[in-house]
Amino acid sequence: MRNHSYLRKLIIFGCILCTLPVIFFGLFSYFQASTEIQKQVNRGQMQLLTQMNSNVEQTLRTVNHALNQVVNSSVMNKVLSEPFSSSDFMLYKDLRKEMSGTQSTYTKVEDVVIVNFNQNWMIKNSGFYRFDEYLHHSQISNQLLLPSTTSWVLNPSIWFYSEEKANSSSCPYTISLVKKLPDQSLDKIALAYANIPTCSLAELLNYSPRESETVMILDDQERILFHTDASMIGKYATNTGFIKTDTELEKPKGQFQAELDGQLYTASYIRSSYNNWVYLSIISIDSLTQESKKIGRYTIWVCLIIVAVFVVIAWLGSRQMYSPIQRLMMQIGGRNLQNGSEPVNEFDIIGDRLQDLFRSKTELEQEAQRHLQQARSYFMIKMFQGTLRRSDLLEKLEQFGFGEKMNEWKVLSVITLQIDTLEHTRYQKEDTELLLFAINNIIEEIIPAEVRLQPLFIDQTQVTLIGGKSDDLPEFNSFIYAITESVQQTVDQVLGLRISIGISLPFTDPKNASIAYKEGLEALKHRIHLGGGVIIRYANINAGQHHLHLDYPFLTESELFDAIRLAEESKARDLLKKLMHVVFEHHMSPQEYQVPMFRLLNNLLLAMQESGIALNQLHTDGSSLYEELNKLPIAAEIEEWFWSRIIKPVIGIYEDRQNSEYQNISEKIIDKIHKFYDTELTIEQCASELHYNANYLSGVFRKETNMTFSEYLTSYRFSMAKKWLISSDMTIKDIAEKLQYMNSQNFIRSFRKLEGMTPGQYRETYRKMN
Structure with a gap:
C-alpha cells in the first residue's frame, strides 16, 4: 500500500476497522448463542427429568401406600396366621376385596399377588392356586432372598400370567413392588406383589420425546425399566451403547457426552432418592445445533448488512476526514503534483512543506532573538538614561530575565569604556561601531554572566552593569578593578587599542543606574589631564559622593x-x-x-x-x-x-x-x-x-x-403611591403591582416602615382631614 494515496489507505483501513469487529462479534455471538442454547436445553432436560421423577415417584408411593394397607389389614393377618384354603369362600372374598382396592387406573397396578410359602397357596387376579403347582413357583420363591423387606423389582410378565392370557402377555416385563410378610416379623413366610406393566410407564411420564431423543428409566441394578424403544426394556444400560462404564451414573445428577455410531449425544440424568432409579435423557447434539444454525444464518445476514453499512460510513467518513488534508494540499499548492499515473503521497508533500516551514520558523526565531536582544538593549539604554518609572523598571527587569540576578546582588556598579583614539592604529573612524561590538564580545567572555547584565554601547561608550552578592564594599571594589584591568589588557592584546574605563560609585537601588552611568561618563572626562589608557574611579574625583547634577x-x-x-x-x-x-x-x-x-x-x-x-x-x-x-x-x-x-x-x-x-x-x-x-x-x-x-x-x-439609585427609585415610587392613595380609588394590590412589588404585603410593610402607618390608614387619614 505504499503507492496508494492516503484517501485510499484511509478507506481500506476504515473498511477493515469496521469489518473485523463485526465478524469477530458475529462469531462470538454465534458461539455464545449456541453454547447458551445447549445450556438452556440441558437445563430444560434436567427440569423434565425432575418432573418425570416426580410423576413416577408419586404413583409408586401411592402404590406402596395402598399395598401397605392390604398387608396390614386384619384379613391379611388372618390368612397368614390361620389355615386358609379354597373352601374358605368368605375369607377369600374379603381378601380379594382388599386386593382389588389397590388396583386403579391412576396407579396402573394390573395385578396384586399374595404368596404364602408355609401354607403353599397363591392368590392373584385369576384366582386361587396351590403354589407348588404354579408354573413359575421356583422363580417367585427366589425373591424371598431379596435384601430388603420392600423392593421394586423388574420381573418378566410371564411369571404372573393368567389362564386366559397364558404365554401371550402384551407387556413382556412387569415392575413389581415386592413386600416380605409378615411385616412385623423377622421370619418371612409370604410375599405380596403389586405389579405394574412397564408399558404403563409412558403414561406416567406424560412426555413425548423429541426427534433424536432417547428417554430411559433404569432401576438400581441399571436395568432398563423404560426405553423409547420398547425392545430394550429388561436389558442393562451398557447394552444401549450410550453408557460405556458403570461409573458414569454414580452422582445424584449430572450430564455427560456420549458417542454412538460416530454421532455425538449429550446425556442428562437424575437419580431418585426414593428407590435409586435413574431417569436419563439422551439427545443428539446435531438436533440441538439446528437452532444455532438458524441463528448463524441470521447472524451472517445481519453481519453482512452491518458491514455494508459501515463500509459506506467508512467511505463517507474517510472522504470527510480527508477533506482537511485535501484543503491543506490545495493551500500548500500540492494538488497538481501527481506525476503521470504514479499516486501522490500527500504526507511526503506536506512533510516537505513543513520542513520549509520549520526552516522559516528557525529563521524567524533567530530574527526574534535578534529583536529580543535589541529590545533588551533598548530597555537598558532607557534604564541608564533614567527615563523609566521604578515600577516599570522592576517589571522590565523581571520580563527580560534579570530579576533573579538583581535579587541576589547586594551591591551594583556601572563601568563605562571608551576608545581613547584611533590615530596611529590600523583602524579608521568608520570602524568605531565594529570595534565597540568586538569589545562587547570581549567583555561577555571575560566577565562571568552571573555578575553582569548584558553589555551594550551608548553614544560611542561601552556600558556594563556589574553586581556582587556580597555587601563587602572593599572586596567588591577590588573585584571591579581587577575585571577592568583584565578587559583593558585583553583589548590591547587582541585589538591593539588603548581604552579608558570609568567606574561609578557602588549603589544598591537599580533606579540609580542612570546616576551611576553619568558618574562613569564624568570620570572619563578627567582623561583631559590624566591622559589615555587609564581606569578612573568616580570616588577618586568626587570625594566619594554621588553625582551632583540634578536628575x-x-x-x-x-x-x-x-x-x-x-x-x-x-x-x-x-x-x-x-x-x-x-x-x-x-x-x-x-x-x-x-x-x-x-x-x-x-x-x-x-x-x-x-x-x-x-x-x-x-x-x-x-x-x-x-x-x-x-x-x-x-x-x-x-x-x-x-x-x-x-x-x-x-x-x-x-x-x-x-x-x-x-x-x-x-x-x-x-x-x-x-x-x-x-x-x-x-x-x-x-x-x-x-x-x-x-x-x-x-x-x-x-x-x-x-442617594443611591435604588433609594431614589424607591422614594419616587412611594411619592407616586401617596398620590394614587389620595387622588384615586386604586386598590392597594393594584398600586403594589404597578410599583413592581412581588405582593401587596411587601408593599404594606415598606409603606408602614416609611410612613408609620399602612397605605389604607394613610388614605383614610387624608380623606378625614379633607
Whole structure:
C-alpha cells in the first residue's frame, strides 16, 4: 500500500476497522448463542427429568401406600396366621376385596399377588392356586432372598400370567413392588406383589420425546425399566451403547457426552432418592445445533448488512476526514503534483512543506532573538538614561530575565569604556561601531554572566552593569578593578587599542543606574589631564559622593499632571510636595534651582494650553508668572506659590468640568426614573442606554444626589403611591403591582416602615382631614 494515496489507505483501513469487529462479534455471538442454547436445553432436560421423577415417584408411593394397607389389614393377618384354603369362600372374598382396592387406573397396578410359602397357596387376579403347582413357583420363591423387606423389582410378565392370557402377555416385563410378610416379623413366610406393566410407564411420564431423543428409566441394578424403544426394556444400560462404564451414573445428577455410531449425544440424568432409579435423557447434539444454525444464518445476514453499512460510513467518513488534508494540499499548492499515473503521497508533500516551514520558523526565531536582544538593549539604554518609572523598571527587569540576578546582588556598579583614539592604529573612524561590538564580545567572555547584565554601547561608550552578592564594599571594589584591568589588557592584546574605563560609585537601588552611568561618563572626562589608557574611579574625583547634577523628576511631574486632570486635590498636593523635595534635596546654587522650577512652570502652562485653559482664568493681574516665581527666595514659599497660584485653580476648573458632566448624567438618570418608575428599572439598564460603566454611573449619581439609585427609585415610587392613595380609588394590590412589588404585603410593610402607618390608614387619614 505504499503507492496508494492516503484517501485510499484511509478507506481500506476504515473498511477493515469496521469489518473485523463485526465478524469477530458475529462469531462470538454465534458461539455464545449456541453454547447458551445447549445450556438452556440441558437445563430444560434436567427440569423434565425432575418432573418425570416426580410423576413416577408419586404413583409408586401411592402404590406402596395402598399395598401397605392390604398387608396390614386384619384379613391379611388372618390368612397368614390361620389355615386358609379354597373352601374358605368368605375369607377369600374379603381378601380379594382388599386386593382389588389397590388396583386403579391412576396407579396402573394390573395385578396384586399374595404368596404364602408355609401354607403353599397363591392368590392373584385369576384366582386361587396351590403354589407348588404354579408354573413359575421356583422363580417367585427366589425373591424371598431379596435384601430388603420392600423392593421394586423388574420381573418378566410371564411369571404372573393368567389362564386366559397364558404365554401371550402384551407387556413382556412387569415392575413389581415386592413386600416380605409378615411385616412385623423377622421370619418371612409370604410375599405380596403389586405389579405394574412397564408399558404403563409412558403414561406416567406424560412426555413425548423429541426427534433424536432417547428417554430411559433404569432401576438400581441399571436395568432398563423404560426405553423409547420398547425392545430394550429388561436389558442393562451398557447394552444401549450410550453408557460405556458403570461409573458414569454414580452422582445424584449430572450430564455427560456420549458417542454412538460416530454421532455425538449429550446425556442428562437424575437419580431418585426414593428407590435409586435413574431417569436419563439422551439427545443428539446435531438436533440441538439446528437452532444455532438458524441463528448463524441470521447472524451472517445481519453481519453482512452491518458491514455494508459501515463500509459506506467508512467511505463517507474517510472522504470527510480527508477533506482537511485535501484543503491543506490545495493551500500548500500540492494538488497538481501527481506525476503521470504514479499516486501522490500527500504526507511526503506536506512533510516537505513543513520542513520549509520549520526552516522559516528557525529563521524567524533567530530574527526574534535578534529583536529580543535589541529590545533588551533598548530597555537598558532607557534604564541608564533614567527615563523609566521604578515600577516599570522592576517589571522590565523581571520580563527580560534579570530579576533573579538583581535579587541576589547586594551591591551594583556601572563601568563605562571608551576608545581613547584611533590615530596611529590600523583602524579608521568608520570602524568605531565594529570595534565597540568586538569589545562587547570581549567583555561577555571575560566577565562571568552571573555578575553582569548584558553589555551594550551608548553614544560611542561601552556600558556594563556589574553586581556582587556580597555587601563587602572593599572586596567588591577590588573585584571591579581587577575585571577592568583584565578587559583593558585583553583589548590591547587582541585589538591593539588603548581604552579608558570609568567606574561609578557602588549603589544598591537599580533606579540609580542612570546616576551611576553619568558618574562613569564624568570620570572619563578627567582623561583631559590624566591622559589615555587609564581606569578612573568616580570616588577618586568626587570625594566619594554621588553625582551632583540634578536628575529632574519627570515621572513625579507626570503623576502630578495626571492628578490635576482628575481633580484629585489631596493626591496633587502630595505629589507637588514630593517633587519639591526631590529638587531641593540637592545642594545647588540659587541660579541652578531656577532651572527645574522654570521647567515645572513651563510644563504646567503647556498642559493648561493643551486643555484649553486660558491664563486669565487663573485671575492674574497682568504680571508675569515667571517674574513672580523668580522673586520667591524660600523653598516653602515656592511650593505654596505653585499650589495656590496655579495648581489649585486649575484643579478647580477641571472639577467644575466634571461636576457639569455629573449633573448632566444625574439629570438623565432622574428623568428615566420619572418616566419608567413602574417598570423593572435598574442602574445597569440606565448605564447600558447612556453608554457608561454601571459602577461609574452609580458613583456619579450618589455624589450628585446623596442617594443611591435604588433609594431614589424607591422614594419616587412611594411619592407616586401617596398620590394614587389620595387622588384615586386604586386598590392597594393594584398600586403594589404597578410599583413592581412581588405582593401587596411587601408593599404594606415598606409603606408602614416609611410612613408609620399602612397605605389604607394613610388614605383614610387624608380623606378625614379633607
